[in-house]
Amino acid sequence: MRRIYARTTVAIALGCLTPSAAEPTRQAAVGSVVVSVDRDWPPNDVQGAHLSVLVAGRSVPILRFTRLDGPAAILLLVDLTWSVTRGSNPQLDGLAQPRPQQNYPGMFPGLISGLDKAFLPWLGPTDRVKVGSFAGHHLTFSRTAAASSDRLAAFSEAVNPAAAPPDDWFGAAPVWDAVDSAVAQLTDERRPRAIVLVTDGQASGNRVGVEEAVRTAIRHGVAVHVVCAKSWWDPAQYQPADTFVRVLAEETGGLFRADDPFHRLKWDKPARIFGDLVAAVHGSAELQLDVTDVPDGVWPLIVRTSVPDVTVHAPHWLAK
Amino acid sequence: MRACTLAIGMTLLLCQAVSIGSLQWEQPDTPRVTFRAGVETVVVRVTAREKNGRLLTTLERDDFQLLMDGRPVPVEVFSKKRHALSLGIMLHPGASVPLVSRVRDIANALVECLEPDDQAFIGTFGLEVALNPVVTSNREILHRVLREELWPDHGLNRIGNALEASLAALPRDSRTRALVVIGDDSAQMCGLAPCVDVGIAQRHAVEQGVLVYGIVVRVSQPPVPITGYPVERAANATGGGYVHIDRGDDIKAQMSGVVDELRCEYLLGFAPTVADERSHDLTIRVGRPRVRAVARLGDKPSSR
Numbered sequence: 001m002r003r004i005y006a007r008t009t010v011a012i013a014l015g016c017l018t019p020s021a022a023e024p025t026r027q028a029a030v031g032s033v034v035v036s037v038d039r040d041w042p043p044n045d046v047q048g049a050h051l052s053v054l055v056a057g058r059s060v061p062i063l064r065f066t067r068l069d070g071p072a073a074i075l076l077l078v079d080l081t082w083s084v085t086r087g088s089n090p091q092l093d094g095l096a097q098p099r100p101q102q103n104y105p106g107m108f109p110g111l112i113s114g115l116d117k118a119f120l121p122w123l124g125p126t127d128r129v130k131v132g133s134f135a136g137h138h139l140t141f142s143r144t145a146a147a148s149s150d151r152l153a154a155f156s157e158a159v160n161p162a163a164a165p166p167d168d169w170f171g172a173a174p175v176w177d178a179v180d181s182a183v184a185q186l187t188d189e190r191r192p193r194a195i196v197l198v199t200d201g202q203a204s205g206n207r208v209g210v211e212e213a214v215r216t217a218i219r220h221g222v223a224v225h226v227v228c229a230k231s232w233w234d235p236a237q238y239q240p241a242d243t244f245v246r247v248l249a250e251e252t253g254g255l256f257r258a259d260d261p262f263h264r265l266k267w268d269k270p271a272r273i274f275g276d277l278v279a280a281v282h283g284s285a286e287l288q289l290d291v292t293d294v295p296d297g298v299w300p301l302i303v304r305t306s307v308p309d310v311t312v313h314a315p316h317w318l319a320k
Numbered sequence: 321m322r323a324c325t326l327a328i329g330m331t332l333l334l335c336q337a338v339s340i341g342s343l344q345w346e347q348p349d350t351p352r353v354t355f356r357a358g359v360e361t362v363v364v365r366v367t368a369r370e371k372n373g374r375l376l377t378t379l380e381r382d383d384f385q386l387l388m389d390g391r392p393v394p395v396e397v398f399s400k401k402r403h404a405l406s407l408g409i410m411l412h413p414g415a416s417v418p419l420v421s422r423v424r425d426i427a428n429a430l431v432e433c434l435e436p437d438d439q440a441f442i443g444t445f446g447l448e449v450a451l452n453p454v455v456t457s458n459r460e461i462l463h464r465v466l467r468e469e470l471w472p473d474h475g476l477n478r479i480g481n482a483l484e485a486s487l488a489a490l491p492r493d494s495r496t497r498a499l500v501v502i503g504d505d506s507a508q509m510c511g512l513a514p515c516v517d518v519g520i521a522q523r524h525a526v527e528q529g530v531l532v533y534g535i536v537v538r539v540s541q542p543p544v545p546i547t548g549y550p551v552e553r554a555a556n557a558t559g560g561g562y563v564h565i566d567r568g569d570d571i572k573a574q575m576s577g578v579v580d581e582l583r584c585e586y587l588l589g590f591a592p593t594v595a596d597e598r599s600h601d602l603t604i605r606v607g608r609p610r611v612r613a614v615a616r617l618g619d620k621p622s623s624r
Contacts, residue, residue, distance in 0.1 A: 082513075170447060170514065171450055172449075172450030172452075173448075204471070241471055
């Protein structure tokens with residue numbers, strides 16, 4: 001446990017490129033840098049000088065490093081399908097017996113009822129919050145809530161299992177489509193803006209693929225952080241379900257956290273797993289890059305830090 | 321184009337049956353096509369296979385014999401055609417991890433056999449029934465879906481719901497419409513989830529002219545004997561097809577055969593000897609050794 005807490009993580013998210021108004025002949029990339037730190041590494045200690053940026057393999061100067069201290073816009077996006085709300089482990093199925101007088105959906109409300117307690121307490125008082133949920137054809141987003149009392153109401157409004165008909169609950173899990181729609185919900189919000197996705201990663205029924213969802217999120221400067229319930233099958237035999245949601249998080253500059261499927265049914269207090277992700281959003285900063293020498297196109301982006309034991313999270317692509 | 325069947329307005333009373341054996345090799349329990357006589361010409365869609373399963377696409381008019389209530393009637397309309405396909409590729413990966421990989425490999429091979437005029441969508445089912453909404457001719461998209469959207473399930477099987485949902489999703493156009501179901505063909509088991517009766521879904525497939533084709537794959541001895549075979553029953557009822565894929569089989573060749581079988585068919589037309597608006601049996605025979613004809617009742621026998 002000590003090793004985990006001693007580890008310092010820096011997460012960086014870069015958005016789209018925009019031309020510089022002051023220098024019409026030059027172009028600069030503007031994006032947000034999300035810094036996620038532990039108590040051993042105060043966010044204010046991270047500066048632009050600690051970072052280096054490579055675009056298409058070339059070193060690119062950092063013109064400006066701006067900390068984003070304002071309220072964060074965070075969208076909690078919850079996969080309501082059966083495999084998430086009940087669990088993917090047959091042993092877990094045995095534990096989650098139907099409760100008397102309860103009909104599905106909502107029969108196994110473990111994740112749903114505990115998620116507000118696990119997530120909401122980590123938010124800052126001025127953060128702007130939306131909650132979204134999806135299952136089958138069902139996709140809903142709450143209104144934006146700023147005050148604490150409003151947040152709980154918005155949470156109940158959006159993550160209401162009864163809103164998803166049984167056919168949807170036992171239907172597809174269009175994770176990438178939901179992320180695509182969630183990004184659109186955030187585009188009018190100030191930075192930093194992020195999605196916190198709760199799923200088991202068993203995506204299905206998507207109009208768009210994971211690559212397109214990644215591109216959309218990067219284009220709009222939205223980092224997708226993922227809390228993924230672990231699969232029960234052996235990863236050595238089969239591609240684990242978190243393969244693609246891990247890609248989604250890593251390539252958009254988000255953090256990926258896997259949760260134990262037994263644990264997720266027992267959320268009854270603030271969960272550290274969400275605290276890490278919200279801290280990453282609160283630690284955002286924006287980098288302005290000089291990309292004059294970078295050709296037009298979409299290029300691999302790498303952001304590194306010189307600080308030992310610090311991991312840098314950034315989008316993997318930059319479009320010019 | 322199927323419109324070339326010169327067909328309008330035929331009434332099919334019962335779409336329950338498939339036909340028929342050859343003159344030399346008949347099935348022990350040969351079912352029959354039943355149709356209502358009251359029209360000038362009845363047209364039926366037929367495929368033919370050798371006993372070893374090989375599809376026969378070289379038959380001519382004289383190779384077929386039609387029997388109405390046991391009495392021969394002349395084949396007045398004959399054609400053979402390759403149709404573009406509109407497929408719902410429905411996958412039942414089950415809870416077995418190796419089976420998931422095998423099902424994916426087979427589905428990928430099937431997608432590779434599609435031609436530019438074909439279109440398809442991918443769906444998966446177990447406890448959860450998940451249909452991808454994209455119906456496309458683009459094989460890259462279909463491969464993407466197979467790569468990103470196929471997971472082991474909980475061991476349950478809502479085949480009735482899967483058939484019903486995929487029937488609704490299958491576009492209606494001039495292509496041959498078929499649901500290709502890949503999995504172990506185990507019996508329906510819905511658990512606590514909403515359950516559609518397989519028989520009802522099967523009847524809807526027949527009424528809508530949709531073929532069901534089962535591709536059965538098992539990678540190990542199942543812990544519980546597989547019973548019911550709902551996909552096989554649906555395949556028989558619709559005039560689709562049913563094949564087993566065993567370890568070591570050439571998947572590409574097998575899928576090529578499946579697609580060819582779905583694509584190729586004979587159209588046989590005849591004039592009923594009576595026009596009494598009653599139901600009559602139609603038997604279709606092939607005058608070659610060890611050849612079996614299958615009527616595609618999914619597309620209603622039609623008339624002019």
